[in-house]
Amino acid sequence: xxxxxxxxxxxxxxxxxxxxxxxxxxEDGEFTVFVGPSGCGKSTxxxxxxxxxxxxxxxIRIDSQDATHxxxxxxxxxxxFQSYALYPHMSVRKNIAFPMKMAGVSxxxxxxxxxxxxxxxxxTDYLDRRPGQLSGGQRQRVAIGRAIVREPxxxxxxxxxxxxxxALRVGMRLEISELHERLKTTMIYVTHDQxxxxxxxxxxxxxxxxxxxxxxxxxxxxxxxxxxxxxxFIGSPKMxxxxxxxxxxxxxxxxxxxxxxxxxxxxxxxxxxxxxxSEHLGSDTFFHVHDTGLAETITVRADGEVGFRHGDxxxxxxxxxxxxxxxxxxxxxx
Amino acid sequence: MATQHSRxxxxxxxxxxxxxxxxxxxxxxxxxxxxxxKKYLPLRGGDLxxxxxxxxVRFVTSSAFWPSVLATLAIVGxxxxxxxxxxxxxxxxxxxxxxxxxxxxxxxxxxxxxxPTVSALVWKNMFMDPVNGLFAHLWKFFGAxxxxxxxxxxxxxxxxIVSWQWLPFATLILLTAIQSLDSEQLEAAEMDxxxxxxRFAYIxxxxxSRAITVVVLIQTIFxxxxxxxxxxxxxxxxxxxxxxxxxxxxxxxxxxxxxGSAGGVYAIILANIVAIFLMRIVGKNLDA
Numbered sequence: 001x002x003x004x005x006x007x008x009x010x011x012x013x014x015x016x017x018x019x020x021x022x023x024x025x026x027e028d029g030e031f032t033v034f035v036g037p038s039g040c041g042k043s044t045x046x047x048x049x050x051x052x053x054x055x056x057x058x059x060i061r062i063d064s065q066d067a068t069h070x071x072x073x074x075x076x077x078x079x080x081f082q083s084y085a086l087y088p089h090m091s092v093r094k095n096i097a098f099p100m101k102m103a104g105v106s107x108x109x110x111x112x113x114x115x116x117x118x119x120x121x122x123x124t125d126y127l128d129r130r131p132g133q134l135s136g137g138q139r140q141r142v143a144i145g146r147a148i149v150r151e152p153x154x155x156x157x158x159x160x161x162x163x164x165x166x167a168l169r170v171g172m173r174l175e176i177s178e179l180h181e182r183l184k185t186t187m188i189y190v191t192h193d194q195x196x197x198x199x200x201x202x203x204x205x206x207x208x209x210x211x212x213x214x215x216x217x218x219x220x221x222x223x224x225x226x227x228x229x230x231x232x233f234i235g236s237p238k239m240x241x242x243x244x245x246x247x248x249x250x251x252x253x254x255x256x257x258x259x260x261x262x263x264x265x266x267x268x269x270x271x272x273x274x275x276x277x278s279e280h281l282g283s284d285t286f287f288h289v290h291d292t293g294l295a296e297t298i299t300v301r302a303d304g305e306v307g308f309r310h311g312d313x314x315x316x317x318x319x320x321x322x323x324x325x326x327x328x329x330x331x332x333x334x
Numbered sequence: 335m336a337t338q339h340s341r342x343x344x345x346x347x348x349x350x351x352x353x354x355x356x357x358x359x360x361x362x363x364x365x366x367x368x369x370x371x372k373k374y375l376p377l378r379g380g381d382l383x384x385x386x387x388x389x390x391v392r393f394v395t396s397s398a399f400w401p402s403v404l405a406t407l408a409i410v411g412x413x414x415x416x417x418x419x420x421x422x423x424x425x426x427x428x429x430x431x432x433x434x435x436x437x438x439x440x441x442x443x444x445x446x447x448x449x450p451t452v453s454a455l456v457w458k459n460m461f462m463d464p465v466n467g468l469f470a471h472l473w474k475f476f477g478a479x480x481x482x483x484x485x486x487x488x489x490x491x492x493x494x495i496v497s498w499q500w501l502p503f504a505t506l507i508l509l510t511a512i513q514s515l516d517s518e519q520l521e522a523a524e525m526d527x528x529x530x531x532x533r534f535a536y537i538x539x540x541x542x543s544r545a546i547t548v549v550v551l552i553q554t555i556f557x558x559x560x561x562x563x564x565x566x567x568x569x570x571x572x573x574x575x576x577x578x579x580x581x582x583x584x585x586x587x588x589x590x591x592x593x594g595s596a597g598g599v600y601a602i603i604l605a606n607i608v609a610i611f612l613m614r615i616v617g618k619n620l621d622a
Contacts, residue, residue, distance in 0.1 A: 050525060051525075052521050052524070052525070071524075072521075072524050072525045073524065073525060073526065073527035073528075074527075077525070078525065079521075079522070079525050081518045081521070081522055082518070083516060083518050085516065085518035085519045085521065085522035086519075086522075087519060087522075087523075087536070087537060087540075088541075089540040089541070089543075098523070098526050098528075098536070099525075099526035099527060102526050102527040102528045102532065103527050146522075146526070150526070
């Protein structure tokens with residue numbers, strides 16, 4: 001079981017309120033991702049749940065038990081740190097055994113769980129090495145192994161992939177997702193990378209300055225962002241925002257249109273502009289269009305075969321039904 | 335340093351320093367060896383010719399030799415234990431965030447800047463004096479008989495004085511080591527259910543092992559040669575005659591340069607034996 005409820009939880013460091021009181025429920029077995037720009041309080045929120053920081057006010061409940069003042073080790077949660085935080089002087093085996101040794105698990109049981117974790121994470125050949133002799137991805141797996149053997153009610157991940165190179169990151173992303181499918185344990189995952197959030201999460205919590213901007217499934221956030229911040233944060237490349245007369249036509253202060261929802265053509269379309277940069281990815285092409293009279297730059301995603309170049313004048317057609325409308329406070333107009 | 339040219343240029347430029355260092359080391363060493371095979375009494379006839387290994391035999395068969403070796407090892411060992419144990423504790427304490435951290439750290443390092451002669455004299459006269467010393471007053475305040483530190487507990491007193499001097503050095507090295515400990519490791523251990531004591535034993539102490547090695551090695555080298563602290567306090571009496579002090583007495587008090595030189599050679603051998611042991615025990619810590 002691993003249902004985590006935050007009830008009016010807040011955190012101050014001295015005079016600075018990092019997290020104003022917030023409510024949040026994470027259901028048992030859910031993969032929840034906290035996402036937001038750096039400094040938005042997502043890591044602090046995770047550390048509050050872990051018990052590594054004290055809450056200033058409010059209550060944290062784990063499986064309906066008040067855990068606000070329970071020490072970290074007694075909360076039944078396991079954490080994977082950004083730096084992996086492996087113990088450098090211990091072998092991989094001892095690293096993984098450490099939480100069990102502290103908990104007084106019998107030797108036989110320790111052995112059994114280490115074998116199981118090592119098998120699941122492809123670490124069997126590395127059990128007698130030190131962390132210093134492992135690659136980044138292997139260290140990451142050891143850190144996960146150390147978390148698994150505790151059989152926690154929930155896993156906490158603090159930006160676990162940010163120290164890995166891009167290719168490895170995609171691989172580990174899949175491995176963590178698979179792990180979640182297999183274990184069905186609650187997982188809370190902190191990241192600033194919206195791609196990780198979109199691909200892994202059952203539920204995304206978007207944070208800005210300690211405030212929850214929106215909670216929802218990846219596609220909910222993509223299709224119905226509650227405000228301009230969420231609209232701009234979720235999706236890559238970023239949504240285009242247009243103000244002024246063009247927005248007025250739709251009865252809004254600002255309209256937003258995603259790059260993938262704009263069609264490009266040489267001579268047809270209501271908007272026109274000049275291509276400043278075109279990025280060819282093979283599968284897609286991104287055009288950064290200037291001189292539209294709408295916004296400084298409009299980003300457009302087109303098929304990989306579309307071959308406009310720098311300086312070409314092109315015409316753009318937004319898909320009218322996919323235009324997002326926002327009022328002057330940045331809130332979505334339904 | 336890749337090309338032939340830059341390599342030879344580097345050698346040429348290093349040569350003066352290397353030659354100077356070699357001379358600095360070799361001249362005294364050879365002179366010591368030279369005198370150790372001579373009967374040389376400056377005030378009683380001067381150079382009285384070669385005597386073979388007589389000086390060596392006389393030095394070790396003297397009743398003062400083994401006690402002096404033991405006193406040396408006792409002082410070195412005692413100071414090492416005290417400075418490492420208290421150094422670790424102080425480093426942990428100083429690593430806690432607190433008000434006035436900068437000033438406290440400077441105060442802690444201050445004893446290291448006091449000259450050995452001065453600090454030993456201050457200890458002797460202000461703290462350990464059985465009549466006017468601070469300790470004597472303290473003892474009297476509680477109605478106890480003041481301890482005559484430098485005669486009743488002479489070796490311990492010297493260990494205390496020298497420890498006081500070297501504690502800042504140990505603390506400083508260990509503090510910098512503690513500061514480099516990744517706080518996420520401690521947090522991970524906390525999440526894993528390790529109590530503060532276990533976190534110290536399993537995380538902090540292994541992390542400090544290399545720094546402790548450095549402290550032990552450096553201090554041993556310097557502690558084998560302490561002299562001033564003994565000279566200004568006990569003058570080598572009450573069991574505080576170390577090997578260094580014995581050599582001094584042989585050369586200057588007995589005016590027997592040959593005998594003292596032989597003792598010097600023994601001191602070199604002793605220092606090397608200790609060094610080999612230390613390297614064996616702790617050297618593997620430096621490899622990792």
